[in-house]
Amino acid sequence: MDRRRKYKEIIIWSILSAAITFAVAFFIIGYIMLKGSRTISAEFLLDSPKGFPLGSSGGVYPAIIGSLAFTGVACAVASLLAVSTAVYLKFYCTSRRLYNVIRLVIESTAGMPSIVLGLFGYTLFVLKLGFGVSVLSGGLVLGIMIFPFIEVRVEKRLGEIEQDMLLSSYALGVSRYYTIKRLVLREALADIISSVALAGGFAMGATAPIILTGAVIYAKAPESIMSPAMALSYHLYVLVGEGAPLEYVYGTATVLVMLILAINGAAMLIGRMKRGE
């Protein structure tokens, strides 16, 4: 029967596809962790890169701190601005035109390739504003990159708040500020934090934006926001490029992946915790 054949094809196709997808997913994560876990040791995590080419021995400590620094700056800046913008759009913006314009600007930024943002950041932050190659410059560019991600999620969450609850609050003669502070933020806080954490994971893995704005091939762990720093993502790229011994490359990749998984895991936990309550 011709029909049965068509169905058989669908079954085979979907199961095969799923098999491929999950095989690839498990393989990538598993293979890296497997090969990299051998290299991971206290020394690897706490020491600086040494050897020739750089990174053939020693550790990745400065890169870990650097990655955390870049991500920290990015999250701090982006969350402050993105949450404010979401609050403005949902609670204070009355003009439909203005709303559309702002949405358009945010959408366009979301669509901008990260390397172009890096180019922009290089010219503006590093050169014109004189921040130099630094955690600040790199962090700001990353912040721009993750801003739309956070804003869209927070705005969506704010929109999911029960209208009646808000009206009840206003009906009590209470101001928007008070309503936001004591009701809205309480309701949405877990999701906001979770979105910021997810964005942080995203920022930590990004290489292109920080290539010329903050990440360097070798530096000590950054002492201030104005110092340049190493980053795990960039370090990984450099190691690959210079043909460093594979164990160290896998090791670096593993540390990076585990950090990101930890952040994403924390984000999901926070989100789930609030819902379970």
Added chain:
Amino acid sequence: MDIIMQIEGMGVSYADKTVLSDITVDIYKNSITALIGPSGCGKTTFIKSLNLLVEDEKDGAVKGSILLEGTDARKIPREKLRSKLGMVFQNPAPFPLSIQENMTYAPRYHGVRDKESLGQIAKRKLEVAGLYDEVSHCLDMPARKLSGGQQQRLCIARALTVEPSVLLLDEPCSALDIQNTAKIEAMLKELSRDYSIVIVTHNLAQARRIADYTMFMMSGELVEFGRTSQVFSSPKDERTRQYIEGVFG
């Protein structure tokens, strides 16, 4: 009977769409005024315009004159106006806070700081709403854990914490069962001794049971207004009679 609110020529529109046109009515003090009419006739919009909540919504505009205790509602600072006109919605909307925190939310905003006074206000209003005995032992429990009927009574109690002169209720019992409805109706009758109440309801029997006055609205217009007994037994307008007799719903 004293008049507490005078509305004249009130019209409401959202963007270009007119929802209410030319409403003129008096709300009497310390009585219950029921607002009845078919779905979509503008009942909710009416009470939302009394405290000018409509103007906070997107593209909402209110025109005409609204006098509260002789003063133009628009001349009263918005927050003061809101605290004089308490409002309760159809679906209980307790805040995601504890029962106690729900009750102290508004007083805290309006300046009451010390714990004693806040506690007193909460207790008094919960008693007025007939809820205190049921919850006095668990005031720190999240309000959302209460039953639907209790939540709604909490919302009424909460609305009372700002010492309103008028209570506006939008179908407060439509999501509740018979027992809870009876409890709330009894509570409203008690409250009407000290407060002026406007209640939107689609339940004609309820209007007959508790309201002193009744407004009948249709398609954004006020068709008839008068003492409940008169509106129900000898309505002046043919449409009123038809609605009451169930010709349309």
Added chain:
Amino acid sequence: MKRDKAFELIIKAFTLVSVAILGFIIFFIGAESLPAFRYSGLAGFFTNERWNPIGADPVFSILPMVLATIYVSFLAVAIALPIGVGTAVFLSCIARESARRMLKPFIDLMAGLPSVVFGFMGLMVVVGYFEKHFSMSSGESVLAGGIVLAIMILPYIVSTCDTTMAEIMKSHKKTSDSLGVSKWHMIRYLVLPAAKRSIFAGAVLALARGMGETMAVMMVIGNSPLFPRLLGKCETIPALIALEMGGAPVGSLHYHALFAAGLILIIMRFAVSMAVWQIKKGSDF
């Protein structure tokens, strides 16, 4: 009262700052691109013989890079789409609820992996495989780029399609079953057709994403600014910018040309996004 006004002011200020910076970006890029377009002429920027920014008489042609970007991205979507949609069908229609709940996080996990890691694995596995089994002198190629990029965009396609299909299943499975129709018939004649718009939108979004991807692709395509051939090396626009960014002195023609390349990339992505927007407008969900 004062606190309310202050808060409102702060919120508005932050929003203004955000929008100003974001809005500024596109203007800045446009402005910094102009000198390059003026030098080569708008058409010339595409039709000159090659990309040679150094030397006394620099020549700029972005065409090989534009073609490479398009080639690699389309190839990636062509590979990832059937696999992604098939996986989505599996997750939403075939797998049991418990299996779905267990497997879905892995998709999200994959989406969270950094592109350098994909590039690294691509280099090790894909390029290595090509060099070993196809005896190519260098496995770095458009094909390698397409495969690696496909793996990267796979989770996004799966996610988008799965969400839509799960919705369709939820709304219509009972009705379909009550008509006495088999699950496969439902997939073939209800789920897939109903999800068509979403699948297309997902594909186009993945395409846009792929065009902007820098690291993973850069590490496996060889980076020669030649006209792209399936098994030959190529250079995409993001790779071009990343590699030459450091070496172009600020204010030089080279520097402006890189901005121009970036602008063209943005326009390409924008064109693709507009297609999505049009599709969404046409749909009634």
